[in-house]
Amino acid sequence: MHAPSALPSPPAVSVRNLTKRFGDFVAVDNVSFDVSQGEIFGFLGANGAGKTTTIRMLTGLLKPSSGEGTVGGWDVNREYEKIKTRIGYMSQRFSLYDDLKVRENLLFFGGIYGLSSQKIRERVKELDGSLNLLEMENRRTVSLPLGFKQRLALACAILHKPPILFLDEPTGGVDPIARRYFWDLISELAASGTTVFVTTHYMDEAEYCHRLSIMDKGRIVEMDSPFAIKKKYGMTSIQDIFIQLVDR
Amino acid sequence: MINSRLMPLIRKEFIHIRRDPRSLLILFLMPLLMMFIFGYAIDMDLKHIRIGICDLSRTPASRDLIETLSASPYFNIVVRYSDPRKTESLFTRRIARAALIIPADFARRLAGSPESPIGVIADGTDANSATLVQNYLENVFVSQSLSMSSNGSGMPIRIKARMLYNPDMVSAHFVVPGIVALLLIMIGALLTSVTIAREKETGTMEQILVSPIKPYEVVLGKAIPYLILAFVIAVFILIFGRLWFEVPMLGSWSTLLLFCVFYVFTALAIGMLISTLVATQQVAMMLSLVGTLLPSVMLSGFVFPVASMPLPLQVVSKIIPATHFLVIIRGIMLKGNGPMELWPSFLAMTGVGVFFISLAVKRFRMKLK
Numbered sequence: 001m002h003a004p005s006a007l008p009s010p011p012a013v014s015v016r017n018l019t020k021r022f023g024d025f026v027a028v029d030n031v032s033f034d035v036s037q038g039e040i041f042g043f044l045g046a047n048g049a050g051k052t053t054t055i056r057m058l059t060g061l062l063k064p065s066s067g068e069g070t071v072g073g074w075d076v077n078r079e080y081e082k083i084k085t086r087i088g089y090m091s092q093r094f095s096l097y098d099d100l101k102v103r104e105n106l107l108f109f110g111g112i113y114g115l116s117s118q119k120i121r122e123r124v125k126e127l128d129g130s131l132n133l134l135e136m137e138n139r140r141t142v143s144l145p146l147g148f149k150q151r152l153a154l155a156c157a158i159l160h161k162p163p164i165l166f167l168d169e170p171t172g173g174v175d176p177i178a179r180r181y182f183w184d185l186i187s188e189l190a191a192s193g194t195t196v197f198v199t200t201h202y203m204d205e206a207e208y209c210h211r212l213s214i215m216d217k218g219r220i221v222e223m224d225s226p227f228a229i230k231k232k233y234g235m236t237s238i239q240d241i242f243i244q245l246v247d248r
Numbered sequence: 249m250i251n252s253r254l255m256p257l258i259r260k261e262f263i264h265i266r267r268d269p270r271s272l273l274i275l276f277l278m279p280l281l282m283m284f285i286f287g288y289a290i291d292m293d294l295k296h297i298r299i300g301i302c303d304l305s306r307t308p309a310s311r312d313l314i315e316t317l318s319a320s321p322y323f324n325i326v327v328r329y330s331d332p333r334k335t336e337s338l339f340t341r342r343i344a345r346a347a348l349i350i351p352a353d354f355a356r357r358l359a360g361s362p363e364s365p366i367g368v369i370a371d372g373t374d375a376n377s378a379t380l381v382q383n384y385l386e387n388v389f390v391s392q393s394l395s396m397s398s399n400g401s402g403m404p405i406r407i408k409a410r411m412l413y414n415p416d417m418v419s420a421h422f423v424v425p426g427i428v429a430l431l432l433i434m435i436g437a438l439l440t441s442v443t444i445a446r447e448k449e450t451g452t453m454e455q456i457l458v459s460p461i462k463p464y465e466v467v468l469g470k471a472i473p474y475l476i477l478a479f480v481i482a483v484f485i486l487i488f489g490r491l492w493f494e495v496p497m498l499g500s501w502s503t504l505l506l507f508c509v510f511y512v513f514t515a516l517a518i519g520m521l522i523s524t525l526v527a528t529q530q531v532a533m534m535l536s537l538v539g540t541l542l543p544s545v546m547l548s549g550f551v552f553p554v555a556s557m558p559l560p561l562q563v564v565s566k567i568i569p570a571t572h573f574l575v576i577i578r579g580i581m582l583k584g585n586g587p588m589e590l591w592p593s594f595l596a597m598t599g600v601g602v603f604f605i606s607l608a609v610k611r612f613r614m615k616l617k
Contacts, residue, residue, distance in 0.1 A: 059458045081460065089458040095451035099267040111256025112459045
């Protein structure tokens with residue numbers, strides 16, 4: 001009965017018929033998908049398509065109206081407290097404390113995951129090669145450039161080495177170079193085994209994802225690798241496909 | 249384990265407080281300002297009441313009486329007139345609050361009997377002041393007629409007006425403890441509700457909620473720092489009230505401070521509850537001010553005695569924490585009460601606090617579902 005090592009690793013995220021209703025409004029409508037470990041799974045959709053609501057259900061911030069799912073092997077309906085120890089979350093607003101210094105933000109967000117300040121320091125040094133946070137660690141967050149804030153928010157989300165990382169529109173408002181750099185970081189993380197669940201409405205970013213799921217009005221209307229999707233529709237740009245799908 | 253996750257929350261909150269010296273300054277200056285305004289302006293003694301005098305007697309006796317009145321700090325004689333029928337126009341034109349009509353036979357009747365009828369007419373649109381005017385005048389006449397009838401034998405009888413009328417209500421000693429109660433409930437509720445609303449606005453609350461931290465830890469992480477801050481403010485305004493307004497302290501400081509901690513806790517509980525109802529700092533601020541100040545001023549017994557309210561309002565006053573804390577702080581400072589006399593108020597106050605905080609935690613949990 002127990003021979004897990006012989007089986008392929010279970011999906012990091014697995015969702016069946018997940019639904020969220022707010023009164024009469026169905027924000028997420030019968031959504032099903034699996035995300036494998038180490039995969040970059042992109043959620044594409046217009047504003048209000050249900051991306052953020054889906055993420056909020058998977059991170060334990062919202063209770064699903066119906067349907068089921070697991071994150072890191074834990075049930076989203078019952079074991080959301082356990083899920084929280086396995087995930088990192090970065091919201092579209094880079095939720096940091098503006099009046100705190102860079103170092104203080106890191107100590108705080110590491111601290112609420114139970115990390116000691118010494119562990120946090122070690123981890124920040126480890127991340128510094130790619131995130132370059134130490135050079136400005138004594139600056140107040142409010143005065144940082146947006147690209148730096150974005151890297152800081154990412155650092156805060158991965159200090160505790162979560163196997164699954166949720167990114168909700170992580171590149172909003174950031175300049176193209178910083179965006180490019182950010183996606184390189186995400187690819188590195190995925191290569192080292194972190195599962196990345198990311199939402200975006202920048203179509204060019206879709207190319208960085210291993211697999212895409214296009215959402216419209218709470219439903220998944222297309223899901224495959226960017227290459228396969230382009231092949232299926234005979235188009236070269238995800239943007240054109242997206243517009244065609246969503247307009248229908 | 250609790251400590252290792254709670255400490256970052258508490259430490260962070262203190263950094264917020266330290267980084268915002270302007271708000272901190274307001275937190276300490278606002279109570280001072282309110283103490284001055286309430287302590288001096290809401291002086292419940294009436295002084296310099298404008299009166300008109302119609303002297304029909306025109307005798308040395310009547311002039312003596314007028315002399316006494318004009319020397320009193322309670323009255324300003326603003327008009328003298330000779331036609332008693334003009335009295336009403338004094339009130340309609342807001343020239344005077346009260347009028348005194350000394351009858352033509354005043355001196356004769358004063359000599360004949362100890363009772364000399366004098367007409368006192370007061371403006372009844374402000375019922376409180378009218379009653380006080382009447383009482384003051386009566387008091388002045390009692391001492392005046394007594395000193396006159398003793399007829400120069402040299403022993404004018406002094407009667408202290410303060411002792412006669414509302415012995416407690418009149419002094420800052422009664423008002424200042426009330427202001428302490430008012431300020432603490434307001435500051436406590438304001439601090440917590442605004443800081444939680446700010447975290448909602450910036451999204452950091454969400455960031456905290458996706459971490460494995462427990463809801464009660466989030467609540468404690470907010471409550472402990474602001475309990476400490478509000479307590480420091482409490483000590484500050486108590487010392488100020490004691491030194492500046494010389495409010496007596498007949499009871500024990502340690503009892504008062506201990507009860508203060510529980511009162512501040514109740515204030516924080518209200519702030520927590522408000523923060524679960526609102527999404528922005530602005531609304532949190534408005535709701536905290538209106539929700540604490542209004543009931544605390546009107547219904548706690550700060551200005552109007554609870555016993556003279558209609559029954560439904562008396563019931564409402566029981567769930568206002570300031571009602572109970574007023575009994576406690578006035579009891580300790582002015583009467584020298586100890587825990588033995590005050591435990592019913594203490595239990596009621598803490599009960600209200602526990603009620604509010606459990607409502608807040610319940611709503612907090614619901615939000616996540």
